[in-house]
Amino acid sequence: MIKTLLIANRGEIARRIIRTCKANGIRTVAVFSDPDATAPHVREADFAVHLPGASPTDTYLRADLLVEAARTAGADAVHPGYGFLSENAGFARAVETAGLTWVGPAPDAIEAMGSKVAAKKRMAAAGVPTLPELDPDTVTEFPVLIKASAGGGGRGMRVVREKAEFHDALASARREAESAFGDPTVFCEPLLEHARHVEVQILADTHGTVWALGERECSIQRRHQKIVEESPSPAVDDEIRERLFAAAVAAAGSIGYVGAGTVEFMLKGTDFHFLEVNTRLQVEHPVTELVHGVDLVEWQLRIAEGARLPEEPPRPRGHAIEVRLYAEDPAHDWRPASGTLHRFHVPGDVRLDSGVEDGSEVSVHYDPMLAKVVAHAPTRRAAARKLATALADARIHGLVTNRRLLVDVLEHDAFLDGDTHTGFLTEHDLTRTVDPQPFALAAALANAATRRIGHLPLGWRNVRSQRPKAKFLHGDELIEVEYDPRQATENTVVLDLDGVRVPFHVARYDDLVEVDSPRGSLTLRVVPRFPEPQTKLAPGATVAPMPGTVVRVSVEQGQQVEAGAELLVLEAMKMEHRVLATNAGTVAELLVERAQQVNAGDVLAVVEES
Template sequence: MIGRLLVANRGEIARRVFRTCRELGIETVAVFSDADASSPHAAEADQAVRLGAPLAYLDRERIVEAARRSGADAVHPGYGFLSENAAFARAVLDAGLTWIGPSPEAVAAMGKKIEAKALMEEAGVPVLPTIPLSPDAPVEITSPVLVKASAGGGGRGMRVVRDPSDLAGAVESARREALSAFGDGTLFAEPLLEGARHIEVQILADAHGTVWALGERECSIQRRHQKVIEEAPSPAVTPELRRDLSEAAIRAARAIGYQGAGTVEFLLSDEGFFFLEMNTRLQVEHPVTECVYGVDLVRLQIEVAEGAHLAALPPSPVGNAIEARLYAEDSEGRPQSGVLHRFEIPGVDGEFGLGARLRLDSGVVSGSEVGVHYDPMLAKVVSYGRDRAEAARRLADALARARIHGLTTNRDLLVGVLRHPDFLSGALDTGFLDRHAAPAPLAGPGAVRLSALAAALAGAAANRSGALRGGVLGGLPSGWRNVPSQPQRTAFCTQDGGHLEIAYRLTRDGLRAEGFEDVTLVAAEPGRVVLETAGLRRAFEVAAYPGPDGRRLVHVDSPLGPVRLTPVERLPGPAAIATPGALPAPMPGTVLRVEVKPGDLVEAGQPVVVLEAMKMEHTLVSPASGTVAALHVTPGAQVEAGVPLAVIEPSPPRGPGGVPHPEGPEPRAEADAEADAAAGTRVETEAGAAGTVSDTATGADPGGEAE
C-alpha cells in the first residue's frame, strides 16, 4: 500500500492528484521550482521540496532524490515534463519506488511515432501510410501531407504542406523545431485528411490482463494543433463505431503489455479511423471521461499500481461532459503573463471533484502570478449535463460570467465556439477554428461604452468616499460647481487599442451623459454602479488594480460582457521617448534567433528576431522596409516586455524615377509616417492572421501536455 506519494509535476495536475490522495488517506509531496515557490500546489501538499531553476522539473535525478528525502514511496508523473520519459520511469523503479504508470518498456514503445505506427499495424490497428523524410533522401509529394515529428507532440514539429514546392521549407522548419523541443529531429509525413475529427479512447489496464475502454472523447476543436475544447461522448460516434474504436484501442494496449491509464488517439474521416499515437499517461482532458463514467481515474491509477484487479466490465456512460481550456493569451493566441488579480468562476460546485455539474480544475487562484516559464493554461472548466446541449449552455454561461481580472484570456473564443450553431449541431472537425471567423468579443462596442461610463461613475464615487474621510465636503456631488459649465471628462484606452472619452454631469435632475440616450443612474458606489437604459436596469461591477506599466487597470463585469479599460491620466507625467523604428518585445521571453545584422536592408514583414515565450515561438518582423540601424539582443538573451530588440530605419520616400524625394518626406508626412510605423509594430506583435507573425509551439515550456 502506498503511504506517501510525490507528484513530479506542477499546477492543476499536481492539485488534482493531491485531491484523490487526501480521499485515500495518502500523504502528499510536492516539488516546486523557484518560479513556483508561492504556487497553490506547493502550499497544498503535506511536504514540498524545492528543485531550483524553472526547468528543474525535467531533472529526473533531482526528482528521485526529492522522493528519497521526503520519504515518499511512490511517484505520479502527471502529464507533460517527464510523464512519458522511459528513463525516468526506470529511475523511479530502480530507486525502489512505486511508479504510477505503465512500464518503462511500454512508454518507450510508444515514444517514437514511426515505430509506434509499425507496432500498431502489426496488432491490426488501422494506420495511415508513413512517408519517411530523411535529410539524405528528398521526397516528392503529389497530394497534401502533414509533416510530423516522430518524438513528442503538442503540435510541435508539425506542418501542413499542400504545395509540393513548400515541402523542403516546411521540413527544415519542422526539423529545427523538433530538435529544439525534443532533442530529436526525426520527421515523417502522412496523407493530410481534410475535414477529419480527432477522436481518442480512454483505456485502463491492470496487471492481471483486464483492459477497459472507457468510451471516446471528441478533441477536434484545436488551435495550432493544440486542443482547446474536448467532450465525451463524441456527437459523431455511433454505438457500432464506438465498439470498433474501443476494440482497436484494447488491441493497442495488449500489443505492448500496457498497465495503468492511457489514451489511444485516432483520426476519424469518411474513409474510416486511423491510429495517431498513444499517450502513455493521464490526459489533460480526463475529467470529461470521469464525469460521464462516474470514475476517479487517478484513484484507479493508484489502485492498479498497488496491484488491484479491475472489474470484468467497465461502468456504463451517462450524460455528456464538455471541457474548456482557459488560457492566458490574447485574441491571436499569444501567451500572456502577469498577476491574476481575481479568478472566480460562478456556479462551480466541485473543484477537482466527481459528481459536479460545473467542475473547476485549476493551478491558479486570485492573486497568482502567471510567469513566462510554463504553459499559460489557467484552468480547465468542465460542465456535465443530461445531454450535450445542456452541458454546452452551462459551460458557456459560466465562462461568460467569470470574473477574470489582470490577464487577457481566450474566454471570448471559448464562449463563441460553445454557442456557435455548427458546434451545437456537432458539425466540427480539426479545421473548425480555421474555417470560422474568430468570435466577436462578448462585450460589443455599445457595451464597452456603457461599461466605461460605469467605470467613470465608480471612480467619481471612490473620490467622494475619499473626501468624506477628510471632512465636510464628502457629500457634494462629484465635480460640483456653483455655476456648472463643462462636464466631467474621463478618458480610457480599450483592450483593442481604441480610445474612449466619457463626458457627464451629475445634476439635481440626475445623470446627463453626452452620447448616451435614456440613461439613468440608479446607484453609484466605488465598486458597483447600477444604470438603467431604455427601461432595462443592469448592475456593473467595477474593480481597479495597479497595472504593469504603473497605470491603473479597470475591469467592469456586467450582463453585457466583461470589459477591461486603462484610464488615461488627466495630467500624465513625461512620457518616455520612443526610438523611431524600434521593434519592441511584445512579452518577456528568450531570444532564440536573430535573423539580420546591422546594416542589412530589410523588407516590410521580413523576420528580424525570433522570441520564445511560454511554449510559443514568436517571429517578430520588420514594420517597414528599411535598414537595420541597430540590434540590441543576441541569441539566448532574456528580455522584458517593451524592451527594444532592434531599430529599423525606414527607407526614404521615393520620388519620380525611383530616386529619393529631394525634399524628404512629402507633406503627408511625419505624423502619418509615425502612425504607419506604430501600426507596423502593432501588427508584428499581434498575430499571424495577417501573415506577419509566426507563432509556433516550442520546447520552452515542458509543463504543457504533449498533445
C-alpha cells in the same frame, strides 16, 4: 499500499492528484521551482521539496532531482502527471530502480510508444489502421503535417501547404521539439483536411483486464493544441465506436499496457487512422470521469497497488464538455500572457480544475493554461449552455485570456450541430468587437464614487458648467467619456442602454480597471491626468511582445523586407512566436542575437521605411 506519493509535476495536475490522494488517505509531496514557491499546489501538499532554478530544464525535467526529492521526503511512490517527464521511460526506470512505485505503465511500454515513428510501425503490425509515414528528407507531395516523434501537445508540429515553406517549418519544428522534449526528431504525415481528432481512454490492470472507457472528441484546436474536448463524440455512432474500441484495445495489448492511457485517432467520415498512444493521464480526462462516474487518478493508484478492474466498465451517462482556459490573446496570434492574476472566480454548476487562484503569478517559464472548466448535463446542448454561461459570468482579472473565444465556440451554431473538425477556428470567424463606451462609462462612474468628499463624489458641482471627463486605454485605443458624478456607485454601475438596464461590475487594481457585465468583459487602463514622459520609439521600431528567448534571427542589417516579413522568432511559454515587420523598408538596426533573453517592450529591430 501507497502511503506517500511524490507528484513530479506542478500546477493544475498536481492539485488534481492531491485532491484524490486526500480523499484516499495518501500523503503527498509537492516539488516546486523558484517561480512556484508560493503556488497553490505547494501549499496544499503535505510536504514540499524545492528544486532550485526556474526553467523546466533545471527543475521539473531533472529525473535525478525528482528521485532524490522522493527519497528525502520519504515517499514510496511517484506520479508523473502529464507533460514534463510523464512519458519518459528513463525516469520511470529511475523511479523503479530507487525502489519506488511508479504510477504509470511499465518503462518498456512507454519506450515502445515514445517514438511515434516506431509506434506507428508497431500499430500497423497489430492491425491498427495508420497513415503512411513520410521521410522529411524526401517529401514531395503537399500539404503535410510535421510532427515531433518524442512528444505531443502541439509542440514541434507544423502544417505545410507549399514546398517553399517546408525548410523553415521543418527547422522550426525541430527546434521546438528539442526544447520541449529533448529530442529534435520529427516525421511527416499527409494532412487530413476537415478531419476530427477522436481518442479512446483505456484503463488496464496487471491481471489482463482492459477497459475502453468511452471516446472523446478534441477537434477544436489552436496551434494543434486542444482547447475544447467532449465525450461522447457527436460523430461516433455505435458501429464506429465498436471499431474504435477494438483498435484501442489491440493497441494496448500489443505493448502489454498497464494503467491509464489514451489511443488517439484521426476520424474522417467513417474511417479512422492511428495517431499515437499517450502513455499517461490526459489533460482532458475529466470529461471521461464525469460521463462514466469514475476517478481515473484513483484507479491509477489502485492499479499500481495491484488492484483488479471489474470485468466491465461503468456505462456512460449524459454528455460532458471541457474547455482549457489560457492566459493568451487569440486576437494577437495566441500570444501568451504572464503576470499577476488579481481575481479568479468561475461560478455555476461546473467542475473547475485550476492551477491558480486570486493573486497567483503566471510565469513565463511554463504553459499558460490557467484552468480546465467542465460541464456535465443530460444532453450535449445542455452541457454547452451550462459551460458557456459559467465562463461568461466568470471574474478573471489581470491577464488577457481566451475566455470570450471559448464562449463563442460553445454558442456557435456549427459547434452545437456537432459539425466540428481540426480546422474549425480557421473556417469560422469568431472575432467579436465590443463597444467599449458603456464599459468606460461604468469605469468612470465607479472610479468617481471612490473619490468622495463627505457624501458627495469628487467632481460634483452645485452649478455645473460641463460634465467631468475620464480617459481610458483599451489596448491601444483611447476612450474618452463624459459622466454625471451624481450617478456614481462604487462596485456595480447600472446603465440604461436602449431601454435595457445592464449591470456593470467594476474592479480596480492600481491603473488597471476590469469591467464585467452580461454583455461581456473589458480590461481598461486609466490614463493619468499628468502622464510620465516616455521614451519615444523610432519609426519602424519593433518591440518584444512578451519576455522570451531569441531562437532565430531571420534577417540581416541592411536587408530589404516587406511588411509582415519574419524578423525573428521568440520562444516563450514553451512555444515559438514569430515577430514580424510592421512596415516595409530596410533593416536599419538589429539589436538582438540568437539565444538572447529579452523583456517585454525591448526594442528588437528598426525597419526604416523606404
